[in-house]
Amino acid sequence: MKISEIFFSIQGEGMEIGLPTVFVRLFACDLRCTWCDSMYAVEGRDFKDMTIDEVKGEIEQFKCKRVCITGGEPLIQRKELEVLAKDLVSECYTIVLETSGHKDPPPIFWTENCLISMDCKCPGSGMHEKMDFSLFEKLRPEDQLKFVIQDELDYEYAKEILTKYQIRASIIFQPVYGTNLKWLTERVLEDRLEKVRVLPQLHKIIWGEIRGV
Numbered sequence: 531m532k533i534s535e536i537f538f539s540i541q542g543e544g545m546e547i548g549l550p551t552v553f554v555r556l557f558a559c560d561l562r563c564t565w566c567d568s569m570y571a572v573e574g575r576d577f578k579d580m581t582i583d584e585v586k587g588e589i590e591q592f593k594c595k596r597v598c599i600t601g602g603e604p605l606i607q608r609k610e611l612e613v614l615a616k617d618l619v620s621e622c623y624t625i626v627l628e629t630s631g632h633k634d635p636p637p638i639f640w641t642e643n644c645l646i647s648m649d650c651k652c653p654g655s656g657m658h659e660k661m662d663f664s665l666f667e668k669l670r671p672e673d674q675l676k677f678v679i680q681d682e683l684d685y686e687y688a689k690e691i692l693t694k695y696q697i698r699a700s701i702i703f704q705p706v707y708g709t710n711l712k713w714l715t716e717r718v719l720e721d722r723l724e725k726v727r728v729l730p731q732l733h734k735i736i737w738g739e740i741r742g743v
């Protein structure tokens with residue numbers, strides 16, 4: 531597998547925010563979001579080739595049964611990822627899969643020990659036309675759909691998506707790092723978006739914009 535990095539930190543985003551987690555960042559992505567904060571896992575050659583057993587070995591050393599698989603776009607390495615996820619689930623790990631909303635995760639991620647954290651890219655990302663909206667309606671109540679919001683245009687877009695599709699998953703509005711969190715929070719309150727959670731990226735509040743946390 532092409533691995534960008536494996537590290538132990540707290541979950542900085544979404545419903546599991548604050549929980550100790552092992553992160554496995556897979557290399558490569560077929561999208562190019564304007565505000566991408568992990569371009570080192572998208573382009574270039576900053577990755578290690580590892581076998582599935584080597585990846586599992588690194589995960590095990592952290593002695594933490596919660597794993598977040600992120601990227602890049604993890605589903606580009608679909609076959610290997612499926613094997614890794616099956617092995618981890620059989621060894622009683624719980625998994626969060628972070629994915630970009632344009633690829634259908636394989637069946638293992640729709641089982642009870644896995645949570646799918648899917649993005650809906652807004653216009654500010656430049657990637658909103660790449661989304662597969664049918665996936666949003668497939669998400670289960672235990673999954674989450676995350677909108678990364680940069681400005682008013684993104685905010686209105688996210689609201690429109692919520693009206694247009696029947697979404698059972700938890701809804702997260704996350705400001706692009708550096709965007710005014712207070713502005714986004716007040717817009718959600720004004721509009722009484724009762725199903726929306728506004729969440730910052732906790733790891734960046736703690737450590738700033740650095741790798742490996």
Ligand code: SF4
Nearest residue numbers: 559561562563566602
């Ligand atoms: S999908 Fe994720 S990794 Fe890929 S370019 Fe967008 S933010 Fe970066």
